[in-house]
Amino acid sequence: xxxxxxxxxxxxxxxxxxxxxxxxxxxxxxxxxxxxxxxxxxxxxxxxxxxxxxxxxxxxxxxxxxxxxxxxxxxxxxxxxxxxxxxxxxxxxxxxxxxxxxxxxxxxxxxxxxxxxxxxxxxxxxxxxxxxxxxxxxxxxxxxxxxxxxxxxxxxxxxxxxxxxxxxxxxxxxxxxxxxxxxxxxxxxxxxxxxxxxxxxxxxxxxxxxxxxxxxxxxxxxxxxxxxxxxxxxxxxxxxxxxxxxxxxxxxxxxxxxxxxxxxxxxxxxxxxxxxxxxxxxxxxxxxxxxxxxxxxxxxxxxxxxxxxxxxxxxxxxxxxxxxxxxxxxxxxxxxxxxxxxxx
Amino acid sequence: xxxxxxxxxxxxxxxxxxxxxxxxxxxxxxxxxxxxxxxxxxxxxxxxxxxxxxxxxxxxxxxxxxxxxxxxxxxxxxxxxxxxxxxxxxxxxxxxxxxxxxxxxxxxxxxxxxxxxxxxxxxxxxxxxxxxxxxxxxxxxxxxxxxxxxxxxxxxxxxxxxxxxxxxxxxxxxxxxxxxxxxxxxxxxxxxxxxxxxxxxxxxxxxxxxxxxxxxxxxxxxxxxxxxxxxxxxxxxxxxxxxxxxxxxxxxxxxxxxxxxxxxxxxxxxxxxxxxxxxxxxxxxxxxxxxxxxxxxxxxxxxxxxxxxxxxxxxxxxxxxxxxxx
Ligand SMILES: Cc1ncc(C[n+]2csc(CCOP(=O)(O)OP(=O)(O)O)c2C)c(N)n1
Numbered sequence: 001x002x003x004x005x006x007x008x009x010x011x012x013x014x015x016x017x018x019x020x021x022x023x024x025x026x027x028x029x030x031x032x033x034x035x036x037x038x039x040x041x042x043x044x045x046x047x048x049x050x051x052x053x054x055x056x057x058x059x060x061x062x063x064x065x066x067x068x069x070x071x072x073x074x075x076x077x078x079x080x081x082x083x084x085x086x087x088x089x090x091x092x093x094x095x096x097x098x099x100x101x102x103x104x105x106x107x108x109x110x111x112x113x114x115x116x117x118x119x120x121x122x123x124x125x126x127x128x129x130x131x132x133x134x135x136x137x138x139x140x141x142x143x144x145x146x147x148x149x150x151x152x153x154x155x156x157x158x159x160x161x162x163x164x165x166x167x168x169x170x171x172x173x174x175x176x177x178x179x180x181x182x183x184x185x186x187x188x189x190x191x192x193x194x195x196x197x198x199x200x201x202x203x204x205x206x207x208x209x210x211x212x213x214x215x216x217x218x219x220x221x222x223x224x225x226x227x228x229x230x231x232x233x234x235x236x237x238x239x240x241x242x243x244x245x246x247x248x249x250x251x252x253x254x255x256x257x258x259x260x261x262x263x264x265x266x267x268x269x270x271x272x273x274x275x276x277x278x279x280x281x282x283x284x285x286x287x288x289x290x291x292x293x294x295x296x297x298x299x300x301x302x303x304x305x306x307x308x309x310x311x312x313x314x315x316x317x318x319x320x321x322x323x324x325x326x327x328x329x330x331x332x333x334x335x336x337x338x339x340x341x342x343x344x
Numbered sequence: 345x346x347x348x349x350x351x352x353x354x355x356x357x358x359x360x361x362x363x364x365x366x367x368x369x370x371x372x373x374x375x376x377x378x379x380x381x382x383x384x385x386x387x388x389x390x391x392x393x394x395x396x397x398x399x400x401x402x403x404x405x406x407x408x409x410x411x412x413x414x415x416x417x418x419x420x421x422x423x424x425x426x427x428x429x430x431x432x433x434x435x436x437x438x439x440x441x442x443x444x445x446x447x448x449x450x451x452x453x454x455x456x457x458x459x460x461x462x463x464x465x466x467x468x469x470x471x472x473x474x475x476x477x478x479x480x481x482x483x484x485x486x487x488x489x490x491x492x493x494x495x496x497x498x499x500x501x502x503x504x505x506x507x508x509x510x511x512x513x514x515x516x517x518x519x520x521x522x523x524x525x526x527x528x529x530x531x532x533x534x535x536x537x538x539x540x541x542x543x544x545x546x547x548x549x550x551x552x553x554x555x556x557x558x559x560x561x562x563x564x565x566x567x568x569x570x571x572x573x574x575x576x577x578x579x580x581x582x583x584x585x586x587x588x589x590x591x592x593x594x595x596x597x598x599x600x601x602x603x604x605x606x607x608x609x610x611x612x613x614x615x616x617x618x619x620x621x622x623x624x625x626x627x628x629x630x631x632x633x634x635x636x637x638x639x640x641x642x643x644x645x646x647x648x649x650x651x652x653x654x655x656x657x658x659x660x661x662x663x664x665x666x667x668x669x670x
Contacts, residue, residue, distance in 0.1 A: 077417070110450035120449035127416060128445060128453060132436050138409020139441065145410055146417045149369060149395060156413070169436075172403035176410065179401065333451035334485050336509030342485070343586040343620075344537060 020229060025294065028070050028228045029287050030304050032062040035086045036284055037312045038095045042085070042102050046263055050320070051102045055116040058086040060226075060258035063283035064189050065090040067231025068157055071239060077125045077143050079136040079158040082117035084129035087159055091124045096315035105322040112325040113333075127156075134164045137173035137186065144182035144248075155242045156184045157235075162252075163194025165208040171215075174250060178216040183242035185235070186250045189225060195261045196269050209252040218250050225253030226283040229290065255283075345528050351521040353495035354384040354460070357502035358422060360531060362392050365420060368506060371398045371407060372424030372460075381426055382462055382521055404430050408437035408459065412511075415457040416445070420506055428463040428477045428515060435480075442511035443486025458505045458512045463491065464555055464606055465654055466519030471642035474518075474650070476607040478553070481513045482583045482616075488536060489583040491515040493557035495525040497581060500534025508536060517554040537585030541594065545576035548600035548664055551591065551617060553580045556604040556655060563660035571665055575602075583613050591617060592625050601633040602664055604655050609637040634667050636660055 020028075039059055045051040058065065069078070069090035080087035085098055093109065101108030102116050109119055117131040127143065130136035140158035147154050164170055165188060177184050188209035192199055205211035210220045224230045231253060238249040256278040260267035267275075291301060334340035348356070362368045370388060372380075376399040379386035389397040400407050404425060411423035425431060431438055438459070445453045465474035481489045488510050492498045498516070505512035542557060543564050552560035557579045564575040576594050580587070595601050601621055603614030614635040621633060636655045644650055 110448065110452075113450045114448040118448040120445075120452050122449070122452045127413075128449060130441070132440050135405075135409065135436050135441055138403075138406040138437075139413040139416070141406060142410035142413020142415070142421075143417045144413070146414045146419045149414075149419065169405045169409065172401070172406035173409065175401055176403055176406040180398075329450070333446050335488075336446070336454060336456075338451070340485065342584045343588045 020232065024070065025291060026296070026300070026304065028066055028232065029291055029301070030308060031066040031070065031090055032228060032284050032287060033305065033308045034095065034311065035062045035065060035089050037308050038089055038098060039085055041312050041316055042099065043259070043263070045099070045103065045316070052104060053115055054262045054264065055085070055102060056083040056262045057259045058083055058257065060278065060282065061189055061191060061255045062086060063228040063231050063287070064187065064225045064253045064255055065159070067228045068159070068187055068235045071232050071235035072125070072155070072157065075125065075154045076239070077127050077154060077156045079127050079140045079143075079156065080129045081136070081160055082129060082131040083161070084119050084159070085116070088119040088121065088126050088129070091121070091126050093119070093121045093124050093126060094315065095312055096318050097121070099315050100319045100322055103319045104324065105319055106325045107319060107322040111329055113329065134160065134167035134169035136160070137169055138176065140184050141173050141177050141180070141182055144177065144184035145180065147183050148180070153243055154183075155239045157187060158184060159187045159189060161194065162188060162190040162192070162199040162203075162208045164188070165212065166203060174212070174216040174218070174248070177248040178218060181245065181247035183245070184248045185238045185242055186248060188250070188252045189255055190252050191255050191257045193257070193261065196265065207252055209250055213250045216250070218248065221249065221251045223251060223253050225255035226281050226286060228283060228287055345526055347524050348495050348527050349521065350495050350498055350516070350523050350525070351382065351384050353498035353527065354502070354516060355386060355388065357499040358385065358388060359391060360499065361503055361506040362388070362396060367418065368420045368422065369396050369398070369414065370422045370424070371400050371411065373400055373402055373407070373426055375399060375424050380424070382518065384516070384521065385424070404434035405437065408434045409441070411457045411459070412437060412442055412455055415455045416453050420456055422458045422460060422506060425459060425461040427473050428461040429472050429475050431461070431477055431480060438481060438487070438513070439484055443484050447486060454509060455511045456509045458502070458514050460514045460516060462518045463515040464517040464519060465643050465650060466555065468645055468647050468650060470645035474643040478515055478583055479607050479612055482613055486511070487584060488512040489515070490536060490581065491517070491554040491583070492581060493517070493520065493554050493579050496527045496532065497534065499527065499532040501536065501581065503533040504536045507533070512536070515554065519555050523558070537582050537587055539581055539587035539590040540579045541576060541590065542579045543575070543577040545574040545598065547574045547598055548576070548602060548668060549594040549598045550575050550577045550602045550604060550660065550664070551580055551614070552577060552604040553583070553613070554606065556606050559655065559657050560604050560660055562657040563664070566657065567661055567664060573665065573668060575664060586617070588620055592621065595621055595625050596628045599628055599630040600668065601629065602660070602667070603633070603635045604660055605635065605637040606654055607638060608640045609635065610640050612637050631667060634663060636663050
């Protein structure tokens with residue numbers, strides 16, 4: 001939190017006193033940075049052959065996960081994709097649990113049984129990461145249906161990419177949610193590419209999510225997905241509508257991934273200069289400047305930076321020291337009785 | 345005790361569970377106001393109201409996805425897929441989503457739901473509305489697969505499926521809907537993973553499922569009266585979990601094994617059971633196990649063609665008689 005001393009140089013009236021408020025702004029900054037540092041660390045660990053398999057980083061997309069998560073209440077549910085480290089961390093799951101899973105250690109979130117693409121933490125409302133494109137949109141509808149049926153006040157929030165909007169399940173879920181007026185918020189992170197193909201090459205409309213909203217009687221919403229404040233405000237409004245029984249929202253957040261689709265992808269398909277242009281609009285850079293504009297001192301920011309770095313360093317060391325999972329978990333939890341027997 | 349149809353047993357089974365537990369909800373295409381294309385849900389909408397019995401769009405992925413999301417967060421959904429052939433358009437949920445969420449999450453998430461569907465041939469509907477898809481489902485770790493053959497089993501196994509903590513695929517045979525059976529009054533709850541000896545016998549074991557059960561029983565009765573061959577008919581009822589104990593016990597008694605499957609021959613459930621028997625009870629056998637199946641072809645529509653594809657009592661009789669005499 002900013003101290004009076006940190007603010008000494010701030011012009012009068014420039015405090016963090018708008019609708020978002022200082023505590024929330026600092027939390028938003030910390031969360032974005034935590035995601036950035038944890039994912040960069042995941043990449044370093046991959047180069048050291050300590051993270052195996054594949055993984056999909058959200059470098060550059062941190063504002064979307066953070067803005068939507070910071071506007072959620074405890075009990076709200078999130079559904080994400082194989083590119084879900086960010087959404088999982090944003091809901092408060094520890095860096096150690098996430099890196100442990102990526103390193104396939106016993107201290108990982110699912111003890112190595114899920115892997116990078118399948119992070120789940122029910123206690124944090126992280127209801128799974130789905131690696132089949134579009135599968136989780138109908139599933140999020142079902143969770144929202146339960147809330148509606150039981151009179152629970154939670155919202156289900158479902159993140160997916162622009163490429164997902166061309167899958168049948170997207171259209172089935174949007175229509176279903178709209179006709180049943182479900183408390184679900186669909187968040188399309190339009191990062192301009194599906195895997196390697198620009199989304200415009202394979203989509204009939206310029207805005208893959210927003211331009212289709214009208215087909216389901218929904219508002220056309222396009223936001224700057226690199227500005228966490230914009231994201232946060234949009235989320236608050238959508239959640240409030242959902243809780244008030246006004247049904248689903250479909251939000252298209254414009255953003256950009258700095259890295260390739262997955263770690264195997266050097267992203268050579270990008271036009272020259274595109275990455276550099278987007279890096280000027282790096283969400284963390286934007287937010288750091290925002291904090292300064294509001295008068296947060298360099299020391300406060302540096303303290304957050306240092307504590308996040310320490311958290312990621314400590315998590316890395318803990319994961320390196322953690323054992324591999326024991327082989328006896330191999331056959332657990334196939335069925336609800338805890339085992340895998342399909343015959344007597 | 346009353347005699348009711350298999351169709352009415354479906355309605356009674358769903359109603360029994362919905363009346364018992366408010367968390368049981370029901371969704372599908374044309375299931376509410378219209379009472380279902382097979383009329384197997386008539387009256388449920390009137391009894392339980394629009395919040396619990398819900399018509400959906402033609403969106404099989406949304407139906408199964410929504411059932412899963414609801415199940416993961418506390419409801420006990422029963423989802424109807426009109427014809428089991430349509431599993432193919434929502435197979436992601438059946439193959440990748442329901443059965444894997446518990447394992448991938450290391451036991452954090454659960455998926456207690458039932459998918460009911462009209463399975464099997466005999467209605468001259470052709471190759472895309474007549475398949476028996478039990479083998480599509482049986483091979484997937486994490487699913488349970490049930491296929492009742494009588495009204496009483498429909499109610500009892502449906503109740504067991506709804507109360508089960510795992511995802512259960514419940515295959516109703518389309519050609520059995522009008523068939524009748526005695527059902528006692530009051531609540532009926534059966535157990536998954538139990539086979540039933542529906543006709544005791546000494547000379548051979550015939551394993552059958554769903555529509556093949558009454559055909560196997562008819563064959564066994566005629567083998568007895570016409571040829572003096574006394575067959576035991578075992579209704580397998582549940583492919584997962586599989587009651588190998590009852591099956592192996594029957595083979596130990598009769599020493600001969602026949603399976604009657606309404607599905608294409610390749611990779612059918614009978615092959616799996618024959619393999620289990622070969623592994624674990626080889627020396628109980630007095631002769632090679634024999635599988636009676638449909639051929640490896642899509643189902644034809646014309647009655648004259650469809651009738652010769654499905655195993656009939658005559659084919660079962662002939663196969664058993666010839667094998668025992670050779
Ligand atoms: C049904 C299905 N088809 C294809 C794939 C392979 N695949 C994985 S990620 C991806 C691109 C998805 O793009 P988008 O929805 O824009 O998400 P982003 O990766 O940009 O977050 C594809 C085609 C898949 N996982 N599932």
